[in-house]
Each structure stands twice: as C-alpha cells, then as structure tokens.
Amino acid sequence: MNDIIRNSSFRIIARLDIKNEYIVKGINFEGIRKVGNPKILAQKYYNEGIDEIVYMDVVASLYERNTINNFIKEAARNIFVPLTVGGGIRTLQDIRNVLNCGADKVAINTAAIKNPNFIKEASKEIGSQSIIVSIEAKKIKNLKWEAYYDNGREKSGKDVIEWAIESEKNGAGELLVTSIDNDGVKRGMDLELIKKISESVTIPIIFAGGVGKIEHIKEVLPYSNAIAIASVLHYNEISVQSIKKSFMK
Amino acid sequence: MIVIVDYGYGNIFSITSAIKSVGFDCIVSSDSDVVKKAKILILPGVGAFNQAILSIRKLKLDKTIINAVKRNVGIIGICLGYQIFFEESQEFGNYEGLGLVKGKVVSLKSINPKFTRLPHIGWRPLIINKMNKYNKSNYAGKYVYFVHSFVPVSKSIEKVSTFVNFDGHNIHASIAYKNIIGFQFHPEKSGRLGLQILKNSINYLING
Numbered sequence: 257m258n259d260i261i262r263n264s265s266f267r268i269i270a271r272l273d274i275k276n277e278y279i280v281k282g283i284n285f286e287g288i289r290k291v292g293n294p295k296i297l298a299q300k301y302y303n304e305g306i307d308e309i310v311y312m313d314v315v316a317s318l319y320e321r322n323t324i325n326n327f328i329k330e331a332a333r334n335i336f337v338p339l340t341v342g343g344g345i346r347t348l349q350d351i352r353n354v355l356n357c358g359a360d361k362v363a364i365n366t367a368a369i370k371n372p373n374f375i376k377e378a379s380k381e382i383g384s385q386s387i388i389v390s391i392e393a394k395k396i397k398n399l400k401w402e403a404y405y406d407n408g409r410e411k412s413g414k415d416v417i418e419w420a421i422e423s424e425k426n427g428a429g430e431l432l433v434t435s436i437d438n439d440g441v442k443r444g445m446d447l448e449l450i451k452k453i454s455e456s457v458t459i460p461i462i463f464a465g466g467v468g469k470i471e472h473i474k475e476v477l478p479y480s481n482a483i484a485i486a487s488v489l490h491y492n493e494i495s496v497q498s499i500k501k502s503f504m505k
Numbered sequence: 506m507i508v509i510v511d512y513g514y515g516n517i518f519s520i521t522s523a524i525k526s527v528g529f530d531c532i533v534s535s536d537s538d539v540v541k542k543a544k545i546l547i548l549p550g551v552g553a554f555n556q557a558i559l560s561i562r563k564l565k566l567d568k569t570i571i572n573a574v575k576r577n578v579g580i581i582g583i584c585l586g587y588q589i590f591f592e593e594s595q596e597f598g599n600y601e602g603l604g605l606v607k608g609k610v611v612s613l614k615s616i617n618p619k620f621t622r623l624p625h626i627g628w629r630p631l632i633i634n635k636m637n638k639y640n641k642s643n644y645a646g647k648y649v650y651f652v653h654s655f656v657p658v659s660k661s662i663e664k665v666s667t668f669v670n671f672d673g674h675n676i677h678a679s680i681a682y683k684n685i686i687g688f689q690f691h692p693e694k695s696g697r698l699g700l701q702i703l704k705n706s707i708n709y710l711i712n713g
Contacts, residue, residue: 262648262696265627305696307628333522338650338694358518360551360652360694383552385624385652429624429652460626481627 283440285408316344332358379427435465442468515549550585579710587687
C-alpha cells in the first residue's frame with residue numbers, strides 16, 4: 257500500500273449519503289441514485305488518505321436505525337479517521353447511541369431548526385467538539401440564503417447567516433454548510449456563501465456542494481479549511497489521492 | 506494486560522478497535538480492582554475536564570490510577586485523558602487533576618486571544634522536541650488529528666515530546682516521561698501514522 261500523502265491542514269472529507277444498504281447521491285437534493293456500497297467505498301477512501309468521513313442517513317426513520325448503526329461500528333473497527341454521523345438525530349440518546357457505536361461527531365439539522373435549544377443541551381452534555389450543526393442553504397437572492405431541513409425538503413424561514421451565528425452561540429463546535437443550489441451539479445462551490453459565513457462565525461466550517469474538479473477545491477482555499485465532497489468521489493471522477501497530490505508544493 | 510479505563514467520557518469503541526488493530530489485547534473497565542491489575546493503562550477522554558475528573562473521583566479511580574503510576578505501571582492518556590494527568594484545569598471553573606505531571610490546562614484562547622478559529626480542529630504536523638530524551642521515533646512533520654479548546658502546559662519542557670504550531674504559536678502536543686505518555690491529538694483518529702504511534706508507545710511501555 258502506498259504511503260498516505262498528508263501534507264496540508266486543509267481537510268478533505270467524504271460525504272456518504274446512506275439509504276438502507278446503499279450509498280446514494282442526488283442532484284440539488286433530488287433524484288436519488290444508488291452509487292455504491294458504504295463499507296467498500298468508506299474503506300477505499302480511507303486507504304487513499306481521506307481526512308474524515310461523514311455518514312448521512314437520508315432515510316432517517318426510527319425503524320431503520322440498526323442498519324446505519326452497523327455501518328458506523330464497521331467503520332469504527334477499520335477506519336481510523338474521524339467519523340461523523342447525521343440524519344435523524346433527534347435526542348440526546350440518539351447522539352449517545354451513535355457515539356457509542358464509534359462515531360466521533362454528530363451532524364444535526366432538522367432537530368436544531370425545530371428546537372435550537374437542543375444544540376445548547378447537546379453541547380453542554382456531550383461537548384461542543386462532537387456537535388456539528390448541519391445547514392442546507394438555498395439562495396433566495398443576492399447574498400441571502402434560506403436554511404432548509406428534512407434533507408432539502410422543507411423551508412425553515414431562517415436566514416442562513418443568522419442561523420449560523422445563532423448555532424455558534426448555542427455551542428456548536430463546527431458547521432457543515434451545504435449549498436443546495438450547487439450540490440451534485442459539479443460546477444463549483446457557492447463562493448459567496450462560503451465567504452459570507454466564514455466572516456460571520458469563529459468556529460470551523462466544513463463546506464459542501466458543487467465540487468466537480470480539483471480547481472473548485474483550490475478556489476475555496478482562501479476562505480475555508482475543510483470541504484466535504486460526494487459526487488466526484490462516488491462516481492470515480494476524482495480520486496482522493498489526486499486531490500492530496502495537488503496539495504504538494 | 507492493557508486496561509482501557511472507562512469513566513464515562515471516552516471514545517471507548519474507537520480506542521479498543523485501534524489497540525486491537527495494532528495487535529494487542531485489551532479490556533475495558535471502570536472497576537478499581539481491575540484497573541489495579543493492569544500492566545498498561547489507557548486513559549481516553551472526550552468532553553469537559555470537570556465532568557471527567559468528577560466521574561473519575563466518584564468511581565474512586567483517581568487513587569487507583571495515581572498508585573499504579575507510582576508503581577511504574579505504564580499509562581497513555583489521550584486528549585482529555587491526557588489533560589487529566591496535570592495539576593489543574595481552567596475549563597468551566599478551577600478543577601484539580603490527578604497531578605501526575607506538573608502544569609496546568611489552559612484555554613487556547615488564553616494563549617492567544619486572536620486565534621482565528623476555535624475549537625482547534627484538524628490535521629497538523631508534529632514538531633519534535635529535541636530536549637526530550639524519551640522520544641525515539643521520528644514523527645517530524647507528520648500530520649495528526651487534533652480537536653480541542655484547552656491544552657495542558659507542562660512546567661518541565663523536557664517532558665514535552667512534540668509541539669504543534671497553531672496559528673503561529675507552538676503548543677504542547679504530547680508528553681513522554683518515564684512511564685507516562687500523553688497525547689493532546691487522537692492517535693486512534695490519525696490514520697495509519699496514528700496507529701503506528703500507538704503501537705510504538707505501547708511497545709515502549711512494555712519494554713520499559
């Protein structure tokens with residue numbers, strides 16, 4: 257096995273949306289297609305040097321919880337980089353269950369929108385370092401975005417920037433911000449969104465949505481130090497190694 | 506026997522997996538009688554200092570751990586587990602630690618109020634402390650994973666085994682002194698290099 261090339265603090269994170277036993281991927285959060293097996297792809301990305309892995313349960317139903325728990329345990333047994341789990345995390349017990357399976361962080365969206373206090377409680381009980389507030393951002397007009405929830409299906413009426421600031425105040429340790437407009441389209445990330453949020457909060461932010469080529473990642477460097485990618489990895493268009501190599505000086 | 510001390514605040518599943526994957530058997534326990542018999546202790550930790558130390562004291566594990574270390578049992582502390590080695594911490598008030606190592610745990614903000622993003626989350630390259638004589642392996646420039654808002658400052662610089670440069674400041678990233686090893690970063694989350702660091706540390710403690 258080749259040596260992992262880790263030569264930059266810039267985090268490259270793989271996002272795996274899981275529905276039942278498959279990794280799925282949509283465009284603008286719609287039109288889900290099956291693209292692979294979570295165990296195999298997660299292991300592949302780890303072997304190639306991915307910095308972190310995010311598992312999003314897009315079904316997020318109470319009854320399917322065992323399937324994703326098994327994926328989490330499997331990952332934690334064989335993959336030794338930070339693991340984040342999101343999708344349907346509604347209570348402190350949900351958080352504990354997921355962390356006990358081996359996850360390091362949880363990503364919370366819907367439950368936080370419905371009850372912002374949940375983030376305060378969670379960060380107090382579990383610790384900010386494990387609590388990521390996940391924001392799905394859709395552009396309304398110039399420099400204004402609305403936060404969506406329930407996997408891009410529902411409008412919250414909240415302004416993304418204000419919501420990001422409020423989430424930091426509530427104790428979130430990190431934000432995961434996904435551009436609904438750019439997600440799956442592979443034409444670059446929403447740089448205005450990235451700039452605006454970076455200026456507004458002091459906690460680390462992971463940006464997602466839109467990467468189609470390595471140049472798109474480079475564009476984000478001045479404003480961010482972490483991105484999550486899905487389509488280009490799952491469709492085998494860019495390898496983790498080629499991204500890492502591009503950071504070599 | 507390697508015993509992972511479970512006091513309620515640690516990523517037990519990951520640490521157990523990591524130790525097993527580098528070829529060692531280990532058990533997890535919160536029982537003083539079991540912890541007493543360990544050849545090597547692992548003290549994990551995720552969360553806040555005050556919760557952790559209160560829990561350790563409630564389980565009466567503080568005296569057990571301190572006595573074990575006095576008897577030369579090897580100990581590895583990770584993240585919050587490593588912070589607990591020190592005399593006190595300022596997180597959410599002043600709390601006393603185990604006092605195995607002289608020094609205090611302080612907030613990163615107090616080291617430099619102008620740090621751009623906190624918590625400190627991400628991969629950073631290690632800087633070897635040449636003054637430390639317990640450091641045999643060469644991890645210079647290798648990246649490991651950090652996630653924290655507080656950091657211990659060891660009174661004795663010779664005990665520090667590595668530093669990390671965070672926003673222009675060198676903070677203490679790990680210590681190695683006789684039978685005591687501690688990491689602010691997470692070796693069990695730092696990929697294959699992290700596993701190697703864990704393996705080397707355990708081997709060092711086994712061989713004395």
